[in-house]
Amino acid sequence: MSKLLYAKAASINEAEQFFIEAEEARYLAGGMTLLPTMRQRLVAPDRLIDLANCQLSYIKDEGSFIKIGAMTTHSQIALSDVIGRKINGLAHLASGIGDRQVRHRGTIGGSVANNDPAACYPAALLALGAQIHTHKRELTASDYFVDLFETALEEGELITAISVPVPQKSAYFKAPNPASRYALAGVFAAFMDDKPYLAVTGAGEQGVFRWHEGEAALAENWSKEALANLTISEEGLLSDIHASAAFRSHLVKQMAQKAVEACA
Numbered sequence: 001m002s003k004l005l006y007a008k009a010a011s012i013n014e015a016e017q018f019f020i021e022a023e024e025a026r027y028l029a030g031g032m033t034l035l036p037t038m039r040q041r042l043v044a045p046d047r048l049i050d051l052a053n054c055q056l057s058y059i060k061d062e063g064s065f066i067k068i069g070a071m072t073t074h075s076q077i078a079l080s081d082v083i084g085r086k087i088n089g090l091a092h093l094a095s096g097i098g099d100r101q102v103r104h105r106g107t108i109g110g111s112v113a114n115n116d117p118a119a120c121y122p123a124a125l126l127a128l129g130a131q132i133h134t135h136k137r138e139l140t141a142s143d144y145f146v147d148l149f150e151t152a153l154e155e156g157e158l159i160t161a162i163s164v165p166v167p168q169k170s171a172y173f174k175a176p177n178p179a180s181r182y183a184l185a186g187v188f189a190a191f192m193d194d195k196p197y198l199a200v201t202g203a204g205e206q207g208v209f210r211w212h213e214g215e216a217a218l219a220e221n222w223s224k225e226a227l228a229n230l231t232i233s234e235e236g237l238l239s240d241i242h243a244s245a246a247f248r249s250h251l252v253k254q255m256a257q258k259a260v261e262a263c264a
């Protein structure tokens with residue numbers, strides 16, 4: 001077994017260089033997912049590249065969008081004045097992630113890189129049409145999220161920031177797993193450029209997805225009543241020890257209605 005080396009990169013270029021030199025490297029953000037995964041022997045990197053000194057922790061108000069550095073923690077997003085004012089659904093989402101420790105260590109970049117099917121950010125980023133910036137290119141959220149724990153990131157590709165467009169209104173509601181607070185089903189609702197957007201996390205067999213039927217109903221009438229007679233097909237929904245597909249279908253509608261009501 002090779003020895004594990006820890007390296008703190010001073011820049012994005014150095015992080016990439018460290019990655020290339022190693023046989024099986026992993027970038028380290030807050031370690032909230034990576035360290036438990038290593039403890040369970042599910043991954044065994046020979047090098048951990050800590051991104052803490054890469055100047056990737058920032059929140060910039062760019063007018064029509066907010067640019068968030070990959071190493072920005074959930075707490076910083078939850079407590080950000082500008083995000084609270086301009087995308088309060090995102091601030092609320094971040095404030096409900098895990099527990100205090102997870103929010104203080106966990107980062108938006110680590111969460112988006114991991115693409116856990118029950119993670120909260122994918123719903124916000126897909127609904128709002130966010131851009132994921134890497135050290136090589138930019139990807140729209142719809143191209144970026146591919147499947148459960150699968151993204152469009154290539155080997156060694158580093159997320160540097162995420163640009164989130166500012167909507168007219170937004171809200172996020174989830175039915176949390178009582179132990180972890182991950183979403184059994186979570187819905188981000190947004191109204192942007194006079195159009196409604198609904199994205200669902202926690203429930204899809206292929207990860208985050210848009211609920212187009214719900215969006216069409218909201219385009220006619222932005223109210224929770226507009227969703228009342230719709231049914232979300234159980235086909236394509238996750239069924240596991242936490243919740244059946246039928247229960248998730250019910251939760252998605254409930255969370256969507258709550259989010260739409262909160263936006264209003």
Ligand SMILES: Cc1cc2nc3c(=O)[nH]c(=O)nc-3n(C[C@H](O)[C@H](O)[C@H](O)COP(=O)(O)OP(=O)(O)OC[C@H]3O[C@@H](n4cnc5c(N)ncnc54)[C@H](O)[C@@H]3O)c2cc1C
Nearest residue numbers: 027029030031032033034098106107110119120159181182
């Ligand atoms: C108890 C618990 C409860 C949680 N509850 C929730 C919840 O309610 N909602 C929710 O959304 N999430 C939840 N999470 C996940 C949490 O939000 C973390 O953000 C997530 O675990 C990622 O952690 P991290 O940022 O520390 O990344 P790490 O664990 O350090 O890294 C995760 C993965 O991403 C890679 N990586 C990290 N940064 C980058 C980067 N910039 N570019 C490319 N790859 C990168 C790493 O190599 C690794 O493979 C929970 C986690 C725990 C432990």
